[in-house]
Amino acid sequence: MLKYILKRIFLVFFVVIGVTIVTFSTMHLAPGDPAEVIAVARYGDDLTQEQIDWVRVTEGFDSPVYIQYLKWIKHVMHFDLGRSLVTSHDILEEITIRLPATFKLAVLSLVISLCIAVPVGIVSAVKKNTVIDHLCMSAALLGVSTPNFWLGLLLIWLFSLTLNLLPSYGYGNFEHLVLPAITLGTSMAAITTRLTRSSMLDVLNQEYILTAKAKGLDEKTILLRHVLKNAMLPVITFAGLQIGFLLGGTVIVETIFAWPGIGKLLVDSIYARDFAMVQGCVLFIGILFAFTNLLVDITYAFLDPRIRYENT
Amino acid sequence: MSLLKIQDLKVYFNARGKTVKANNSIDLEIRENEILGLIGETGCGKSILGRAIVGLLPDNVKIGGKIVYRSEDILNLSENGLRKIRGKNIGIILQNPSAALNPVLSIGNQISEIYRYHENMGKKEARIRTAKMLEMVGIDPKRMHEYPHQFSGGMKQRVMIAMGLALNPGLLIADEPTKGLDPTTKDKIIDLICELVINKNMSLLLITHDIGVAEKMCDRIAVMYAGEIIEIATIKNILSNPQHPYTQDLLNSLPKKGLNQTAGESPSLSSPPAGCRFHPRCRCIIGKCLKTHPQLMETEKGTSVRCFLYGNN
Ligand SMILES: Nc1ncnc2c1ncn2[C@@H]1O[C@H](COP(=O)(O)OP(=O)(O)O)[C@@H](O)[C@H]1O
Ligand code: SF4
Numbered sequence: 001m002l003k004y005i006l007k008r009i010f011l012v013f014f015v016v017i018g019v020t021i022v023t024f025s026t027m028h029l030a031p032g033d034p035a036e037v038i039a040v041a042r043y044g045d046d047l048t049q050e051q052i053d054w055v056r057v058t059e060g061f062d063s064p065v066y067i068q069y070l071k072w073i074k075h076v077m078h079f080d081l082g083r084s085l086v087t088s089h090d091i092l093e094e095i096t097i098r099l100p101a102t103f104k105l106a107v108l109s110l111v112i113s114l115c116i117a118v119p120v121g122i123v124s125a126v127k128k129n130t131v132i133d134h135l136c137m138s139a140a141l142l143g144v145s146t147p148n149f150w151l152g153l154l155l156i157w158l159f160s161l162t163l164n165l166l167p168s169y170g171y172g173n174f175e176h177l178v179l180p181a182i183t184l185g186t187s188m189a190a191i192t193t194r195l196t197r198s199s200m201l202d203v204l205n206q207e208y209i210l211t212a213k214a215k216g217l218d219e220k221t222i223l224l225r226h227v228l229k230n231a232m233l234p235v236i237t238f239a240g241l242q243i244g245f246l247l248g249g250t251v252i253v254e255t256i257f258a259w260p261g262i263g264k265l266l267v268d269s270i271y272a273r274d275f276a277m278v279q280g281c282v283l284f285i286g287i288l289f290a291f292t293n294l295l296v297d298i299t300y301a302f303l304d305p306r307i308r309y310e311n312t
Numbered sequence: 313m314s315l316l317k318i319q320d321l322k323v324y325f326n327a328r329g330k331t332v333k334a335n336n337s338i339d340l341e342i343r344e345n346e347i348l349g350l351i352g353e354t355g356c357g358k359s360i361l362g363r364a365i366v367g368l369l370p371d372n373v374k375i376g377g378k379i380v381y382r383s384e385d386i387l388n389l390s391e392n393g394l395r396k397i398r399g400k401n402i403g404i405i406l407q408n409p410s411a412a413l414n415p416v417l418s419i420g421n422q423i424s425e426i427y428r429y430h431e432n433m434g435k436k437e438a439r440i441r442t443a444k445m446l447e448m449v450g451i452d453p454k455r456m457h458e459y460p461h462q463f464s465g466g467m468k469q470r471v472m473i474a475m476g477l478a479l480n481p482g483l484l485i486a487d488e489p490t491k492g493l494d495p496t497t498k499d500k501i502i503d504l505i506c507e508l509v510i511n512k513n514m515s516l517l518l519i520t521h522d523i524g525v526a527e528k529m530c531d532r533i534a535v536m537y538a539g540e541i542i543e544i545a546t547i548k549n550i551l552s553n554p555q556h557p558y559t560q561d562l563l564n565s566l567p568k569k570g571l572n573q574t575a576g577e578s579p580s581l582s583s584p585p586a587g588c589r590f591h592p593r594c595r596c597i598i599g600k601c602l603k604t605h606p607q608l609m610e611t612e613k614g615t616s617v618r619c620f621l622y623g624n625n
């Protein structure tokens with residue numbers, strides 16, 4: 001297993017390098033002169049050529065691209081992502097301030113999603129092609145095809161405007177978290193339910209389930225001992241991927257509920273043309289995603305003996 | 313004494329609007345302490361017959377007839393009653409051991425759960441029994457914590473044997489236990505199964521592709537063709553005097569490998585040939601073979617054949 005983990009870490013290393021290159025390029029491959037873009041953000045639309053040249057020299061845009069990249073990497077490695085073009089705040093600090101909000105929302109939505117999806121998916125599979133299964137799958141289909149923004153607005157309308165039970169936006173206590181977490185959680189649950197069901201059905205059709213039946217074990221024992229452990233492997237992987245996505249901020253839901261997470265920071269920065277901040281966010285999200293994936297891979301190794309006892 | 317008696321067993325699949333007659337009017341008896349071989353080409357319904365005996369058929373199946381074990385008709389049992397028979401009275405080794413073992417449970421757990429479930433044993437006691445069982449099939453009990461992927465094909469088959477015999481059932485069904493194994497391993501596995509079956513006074517239904525294996529181990533041999541038994545005879549009779557043309561072809565092919573030595577295609581089970589199922593491939597065909605379906609009839613002591621060439625069929 002050590003070999004497997006080392007291999008993954010090695011891979012993540014390359015992924016992170018890739019992420020930095022892509023992030024760096026977005027700044028430079030974007031149409032227009034980056035010096036001009038920054039100058040606009042800094043001095044407004046009425047620019048003189050001197051101002052642009054000044055930015056070009058001070059920001060190092062006159063040196064070759066690879067030198068610029070290496071310089072930037074050096075800063076990044078010292079946890080220096082630069083400063084916002086608009087507010088001059090430290091970018092990493094801005095991001096880490098937003099992290100708790102995003103983290104809370106991510107974890108609660110994932111918990112909600114799994115609490116719905118796993119039991120429903122299991123029941124659906126066990127009661128395959130019955131009314132219960134059809135109901136569950138119709139609900140899941142509805143969930144998949146309902147856009148987040150629409151569900152969010154619907155929930156706001158129902159719970160905030162009509163019933164007056166929960167705040168419609170903002171950040172603070174648990175009540176603020178409920179609606180955005182339900183919006184995200186239920187929409188994710190829809191996909192995870194389908195995955196759980198198909199994974200269960202896949203395992204139920206395996207020959208080792210027939211062996212378990214041939215031993216005379218009862219349904220419950222077979223389900224708990226033989227089916228679940230196998231069927232949950234892909235679900236866990238998927239949940240890991242989802243948490244990776246969620247930690248990168250959920251642009252739509254955070255925007256609808258004015259939730260001050262990383263997704264909202266990213267959107268706000270795009271509107272403010274704060275390219276340095278956008279670059280910082282994208283880099284941060286990319287690296288976070290790579291590391292959550294690594295974590296998922298390692299967890300998977302612990303759960304699947306075929307990897308755990310891989311010959312090294 | 314008969315241990316298992318199958319009467320007029322019909323197993324029909326409903327697959328995409330067509331009826332696949334996987335087992336058609338099977339009559340078969342397995343006696344106490346007997347090793348009965350079941351041979352026939354791929355797709356003729358051998359595995360389905362084996363699985364029908366323990367009530368392990370897919371959902372899309374219609375089943376009729378009788379399968380009487382000792383005095384109980386298995387087909388009349390509830391799911392609960394079936395569970396008590398499975399493992400305890402009838403053990404089955406399914407074909408393809410690499411797919412038949414759960415990849416995420418240690419092999420020790422996969423054996424000991426049988427004791428824990430059927431005999432309500434504690435963990436420790438079940439583990440001791442598991443160790444004994446592993447030793448019996450020639451696996452170092454220390455390996456009980458290992459997982460299926462850490463075992464070779466032959467070793468996996470030994471694990472399957474240990475599982476099938478864990479509760480000393482009266483009947484063991486072994487479905488192609490030597491398929492995919494190299495010749496040396498094959499011999500060892502067959503010797504192991506037969507030794508255990510004989511020592512424990514059990515009966516064995518040995519489903520096999522390998523007529524050499526059947527010839528070596530079995531007391532009687534049943535030959536299946538297109539979902540039917542076409543000849544059943546003692547090993548002595550079948551070797552000295554094979555009667556059905558298909559059986560003769562099979563035995564003539566013995567020095568070569570495999571069973572598919574008869575010219576022509578395997579018959580379809582959804583629209584089998586009229587008359588004798590074998591007539592399109594038969595070299596002895598006579599007039600009525602085309603229209604009339606022959607019955608399985610005793611032609612001499614210890615031999616029954618489904619063919620118009622013999623007896624008063
Ligand atoms: N689940 C199923 N649905 C429809 N037909 C099936 C199913 N399982 C097996 N069959 C059919 O039953 C026949 C007998 O299969 P089987 O007993 O596995 O043959 P074999 O003699 O090779 O063991 C095959 O022709 C196969 O097409
Ligand atoms: S009944 Fe006729 S066709 Fe069938 S095996 Fe005998 S001779 Fe051949």
Ligand SMILES: [Mg+2]
Nearest residue numbers: 358359360407
């Ligand atoms: Mg088979």
